Each structure stands twice: as structure tokens, then as C-alpha cells.
Amino acid sequence: MKIAVDGPSASGKSTLAKLLSQRLGIPYLETGLLYRMFGYIAFKEKVKPEEALKLFDEDFRVFFDVGKTEVYWKGKKLAEELKGEEVGKYASLLGEVPAFRERMIELFRRLVGGVQVVAEGRDVGTHIFPEAPLKFFITALTEERARRRYLELKSKGLEVSYEEILKAIQERDLRDFNRPVYPFKPAEDAHIIDTTNKTVEETLELILSIVREKER
Numbered sequence: 708m709k710i711a712v713d714g715p716s717a718s719g720k721s722t723l724a725k726l727l728s729q730r731l732g733i734p735y736l737e738t739g740l741l742y743r744m745f746g747y748i749a750f751k752e753k754v755k756p757e758e759a760l761k762l763f764d765e766d767f768r769v770f771f772d773v774g775k776t777e778v779y780w781k782g783k784k785l786a787e788e789l790k791g792e793e794v795g796k797y798a799s800l801l802g803e804v805p806a807f808r809e810r811m812i813e814l815f816r817r818l819v820g821g822v823q824v825v826a827e828g829r830d831v832g833t834h835i836f837p838e839a840p841l842k843f844f845i846t847a848l849t850e851e852r853a854r855r856r857y858l859e860l861k862s863k864g865l866e867v868s869y870e871e872i873l874k875a876i877q878e879r880d881l882r883d884f885n886r887p888v889y890p891f892k893p894a895e896d897a898h899i900i901d902t903t904n905k906t907v908e909e910t911l912e913l914i915l916s917i918v919r920e921k922e923r
């Protein structure tokens with residue numbers, strides 16, 4: 708079965724989608740990681756959003772399996788360098804280019820093919836796998852999302868300020884939700900899950916109960 712897990716930045720969707728993949732033993736595809744990889748390459752190679760299609764000629768590889776997605780550029784794994792808000796901003800700018808997004812949708816469909824997957828992102832339920840029988844839209848209050856991202860980046864030893872992260876998240880939400888083409892919104896048949904006052908374990912149990920219900 709294909710399961711779509713969408714939501715805004717720092718909503719907890721990555722943590723939940725990864726755990727869900729592990730609990731169900733099916734591969735995990737983090738689509739945002741590919742947007743981030745291309746955002747990073749665009750930044751390094753000074754590729755403007757209007758030239759974004761050029762990025763598909765880069766030497767990149769994607770690997771995904773239960774609980775993990777990995778991306779490589781020129782044979783080197785990219786991970787920590789993709790985490791910051793600056794790369795997230797570049798990724799979001801690329802996401803505004805309709806032709807680029809169409810190629811990304813194609814790429815994700817080709818990567819997954821007919822196999823089962825927990826795919827996580829912004830438009831999995833609406834555009835990548837609209838046929839997925841189970842869709843979740845994970846959300847939380849903006850301040851709570853900023854607090855989580857702040858703690859996450861700080862625990863990785865990055866110098867960050869809460870106010871700056873809050874501002875960056877608000878700006879990115881505004882751009883992601885208001886793109887003229889492919890605006891970011893929940894699929895009509897998505898289960899909306901608000902994680903603001905829930906622990907990861909509570910939310911995961913809630914999601915698993917919906918999965919079990921569907922499997923019956």
C-alpha cells in the first residue's frame with residue numbers, strides 16, 4: 708500500500724513517516740530531501756530557479772528503504788548540509804517552478820514504481836500519489852513548529868535563534884501555501900492530524916490505528 712504523509716515544515720511529519728515506515732516494514736521516501744538536495748546544488752552551482760531544469764543533468768543518486776532516504780551528489784552523500792533553513796528556502800523556491808515540480812513528480816513516481824511506500828512531503832497525496840489509499844496531513848501551530856526546529860538544530864550544535872527560525876518558517880509557509888501553481892494544501896481525502904499537544908508516540912499510535920482500520 709502507498710501511504711502519503713504531507714505537512715508543513717517542522718510539523719513532525721518526517722519523524723512520524725520514518726517511524727511509520729519502520730513499524731510497517733515498508734520503504735520510506737522523503738521527497739523534501741530531494742528538493743533540499745537540488746536546493747543545495749542550485750546554491751553551490753549558482754543555478755537560478757528559472758534554470759532549475761538544468762539540475763536534472765547533475766550527477767545525483769537516490770536510495771530509499773525502510774526508515775531511510777539518502778541522496779548523493781557526485782558520489783558524496785549529502786545529509787547534514789541539507790538541514791538548515793537556508794537550504795530549505797532554496798528548496799521552496801525551486802518548488803515554485805511548475806516545470807521543475809512536474810519533473811520531480813515524474814521522478815518520484817519512477818523511483819517508487821509499483822512498490823509499497825510511506826512517502827512524505829508537501830504534495831504526495833495531491834499530486835505524486837493521488838491514488839494512495841491512505842493520506843495523512845500532519846500539522847501543528849507555527850510557534851510549536853519553530854520551537855521544535857529550534858531544538859533540533861540546536862541539538863546538532865548549530866548557532867540559531869528562535870525568532871529567526873520562526874520568521875523563516877512563516878516565510879516558507881507563506882510561499883508554499885500561496886504558490887500560484889501547485890499550491891500546498893491537504894488532499895480532500897487526507898486525515899488531518901494536529902500534533903501540537905501530542906507526543907510523537909501518541910500521534911504514531913493514532914496513525915497506526917487508522918492504518919489498521921484501513922487494512923481490515
Ligand code: DC
Pocket residue numbers: 715716717738739740742743795798799802803827828829830831879883
Ligand atoms: O519537507 P522539507 O521542509 O524538508 O522541504 C523543504 C522544501 O521543499 C519545502 O519548503 C517545499 C519544498 N518541497 C516541495 O515543494 N514539495 C515536496 N514534496 C517536498 C518539499
